[in-house]
Amino acid sequence: MSSKPPITKPNNAPKSTSSAIGAALLIAQQFGSRGLTFIVNQVLLRYLSPELLGISTQLEVYSITVLFFARESLRVAIQRQADTEDVAPKPDEEKKKIPSDHVDAGTSAGKTQAIVNLSYISLYLGALFAIIVAWLYTWSLSAGDPAVLATPYFPAALKLYGLAAFWELLAEPCYVVVQHKSRFGIRATAEMIATVLRCLTTCGSAIWAAQTGRDIGVLPFAIGQCTYAVSLLLVYYSSVWSIASTNGFSLFLNSIYSSDPSSYLLSYFSLPLLKLSSSFFTQSILKHLLTQGDTILISLLTTPTVQGTYALASNYGGLIARLILQPIEEITRNYIGKHLSSTTSPSQKSRVLEVRQTLLLLLRTYILFSLAIIVVGPMVAPLLLKIVAGSRWTSSGAGNVLATYCYYIPLLAINGLTEAFVSSVATQRQLARQTLWMFVFSAGFAFASVLFLRVLDMGAEGLVAANGLNMFVRIFWAWGFMRSYFKGFNTSLEIRELLPKGLSIAAGVGTWAVLSQLEKGFGGGIMDLVKSGVVAGMFVLVVTFAERAHFMECYREFRGQGQKP
Template sequence: MPPPDSTGRSTRALRGASLLILLQVASRAITFVANQVLLRFLTAQLLGVSAQLEVYYLSVIFFARESLRVAIQRQDSSTITPPKDGKDGGAGTSNRAAQAVVNLGYLAIALGIPLATVFGWLYLKSLSTSTLASAPNLVVSLYIYALAAVVELVSEPAFVMMQNRLQFGTRAAAESIATFLRCLVTLGSAVWGANRDLGVLPFALGQLSYGFGLLAVYAWTGAALARREGFSLLPRRIITAPPPKPSKQETPVTSTPPPSPPFVLSYFYRPTLQLASSMMTQSVVKHVLTQGDTFLVSILSTPAAQGVYALANNYGGLLARLVFQPIEESSRSYFSRLLAPTAATSESTPDTTKQPPTGSSPSASPAQEALTALQSLLRFYHLLSLFILALGPTAATPLLALVAGSQWADTGAATCLTAYMWYIPLIAINGVLEAFVASVASEAEVHRQSAWMGVFSAVFAAAGFWFLHVQGWEAHGLVAANQINVVCRIVWCWVFIRRYFAQRGLEFDLLGVTRSAGVSLAAAVTFELVRKAAPESAARVWPASARDAVVELVKVAAAAVPFLVFVAMSERQLLTSAIQALRGRRQARS
């Protein structure tokens, strides 16, 4: 049986992405149903405050673990060798790499506790008296969110080990169970306190239950894996061989300083720690860009406008969370492993025993395989984007009226969600491009990207100020500012990736991604047909009743059927290849 190869990595990554998508669809469906019930108990102002608390929570989580996760995925375990005497201070010599990964996971906990404290203090200082008066239990809810963030970070050592082992099933199960608990607790407490004016407390209790759900699953499965493979989920010292002593004949003047030990404090693998430190600046900029919309709207808009944007973001970003996010994370792990330095060195001496992926030549290098995979993924995103743009803008208003209720008719939510439909394809393309860049960028390139991200942040802030403050567009103006920002990021990533493959004698061609001219024309025709068939929603007029909303959605669905048939016929080769890849090569595995 041949050793594991790039085909196996590709299959595991694709299987992991498909499993994450399937289980997250189920968990998000439960979340979606629960949110519809919650909307009946919430005002736009309370939803805006809950969005602020969620940003606080995500900020703590992101800054504590994001750069560590990316660096750990790029860690070259083959360089972690045992000392010559075999004594390792408690970490099994065959699993030193696993123990190094676990130890790094504890840095997320060490960072998370002070971050939760500092960010919580800053958030309390920023609250106005009117906001505190309009949102009961806000301070208590903030404390609970802080505790929830720390609880989730406690599961990080087990999570990074599962991610390193490509245990996507464990992650999918953990997130599904945690999401179910969050929905159950949030909805139950909201219904129980319907007449008690609990404010945003149900959201806080639900987030805390989510953290405990993740911790329970990861602790259970991580402990079982640790027993099987002989490492510990607790931090352990990793002793390395001392550097060789200089010979007596060596002159002190010409002697070089001894190399730094590979582990900091005998716990943390130095190369991974250095990479994580260099990526921290990029993580800060990326988070500001990701959550900058909420920051900006909180400064320039009222809590009610924040609630409108949160509603549109929740519904408009549902597809991004269900499909795009799992694919982005799986592709980042796949490209990091495929294009790791050890894999890259094999490009000049290809292993003829490896079986190439479908559609590649027998001697395909890792770079060629990565190029094929990236272009196929972008082509799939292109088709999905055309489908969203053809139907989404027209379907947004009746769909929102059906699921959110008539109390949101005069809030501007329909206009904001319609604008968000044009933003979703940009999110998808940018996500996968940045995942590739994060997988291959050197430390200097990471710093260069961070500098450009700072420039794009300034562009975003200027556009947001113009649309919100000068033009008075409210929440949908914020969507427009985000679109400008993401386009800038896509252009930068595209230039970087073209240069990366050009240095390896390959061409990253735009026409190879957007060569479906017939499908693009069909999408434009479908958009016009749907817009004329549903004039009320096209004019962003709230349907008078639920029946009217259903009628308009039926018209949209009827126009979607021939478009889907045309896409299936035109792109059957791409779709067939994707299905075969998701099924995997069962014969190869056996």
């Protein structure tokens, strides 16, 4: 007797409200973590030279590279797996076909087990890339900058960073469950605790070394990274274990039963998700090279001192991206991926229109945010840097780099949202086409970087300019994809829908003119910052008034009270 598979319905279906709460939790966690990291960095600046800071940045890039290649493509693919809950139980005849040690693929537990199993691939990839990237890194140093290899405890620090990356990947099964079930509170708690302990161990070991007269080089950063990974692992498993037990899946590899055995590799890995992950993998390599390419190129084309200056400026300039933009981008990708995961649903068009509305609101908010950054940032940022880090760093040119970085932040923000949309809805064929364009973007970025750094000798500012050019062309491509996608549902996406009101633009021009005059008399004191703050505050008030209708619409949308298209 034939029977139908169990009916499922969306579980915790993506809503604007839950997405907003998730974004708020992650932003709050980022503020807490980065705030603490900022304080610790101010302490470390008293004990570390720009050269050591530059080397620690290279080690961080090594860790990020290993983690990115090991898990990023899997994470993006997994986010397209919609969470469902079982509505109708299977008949007894069907249940008897399922081995006792297998999880039914058609149930909510089976779908969750599928992504848990897939996450274990990142462990094997992580071990492989930790070895390969470490070898390439040391080879490039021996050929181009052997002095770095002579830094005290550098080999030990490199090994510890690789070990920490593997430990962090051990927590990946818990991470995918948390993302899949939108349990963002667990993630925020785990990352916050791990960050606190990392800061304490990094700062503590550096101070101890200074007080005892020991030169341990970049070892404090490696110790801190290991502490972070172990803490993350322990907190995640202690929090997610009960979720797995309650919902009938395992945090370890477990066989999955499917009525279509060909859809699973070795009864463990979902072939559709594997194919999607492979499509993202090549693209993720190019994206990482473009994302981390600035650090890679500056390490190859400049001195450690310039690297330290750029690292400080980009760390401060990137605070906004890490505190606010990155959590919003992650939540947006998660929201869109689950909202549009079904291509055959009768309500697909209404879901597309709903996503379009949310996307437009976010993009327009980003445009207004960008207006404020461009108007206020370039003149106020160097002043803030001098007050926080001291004149030693501003005299090294970090202030000018930070001012230039303010023009780059808006491009970084908009690109994050547009590419989040592309990665959430693109087919494998469309992803392949995007990957080809990524090759073009990579070549263009490399050419622009060499031109600005070597030919025009613009230093770190030239690298920021090359990054900005790269982001612009990526936004241009993603915008074209988005317009084509929405056109397929008989709706449009126009730039004019994103433009600020005329009063907002006028206020921006006026504020820029006033700050330009004030900047001529800046002496680097607190009063200069107060004056700038007053002018910036007036600008914010005018923009808030001019864009009040937009902000009210955002409020209604993310409270779940907005009118859905």
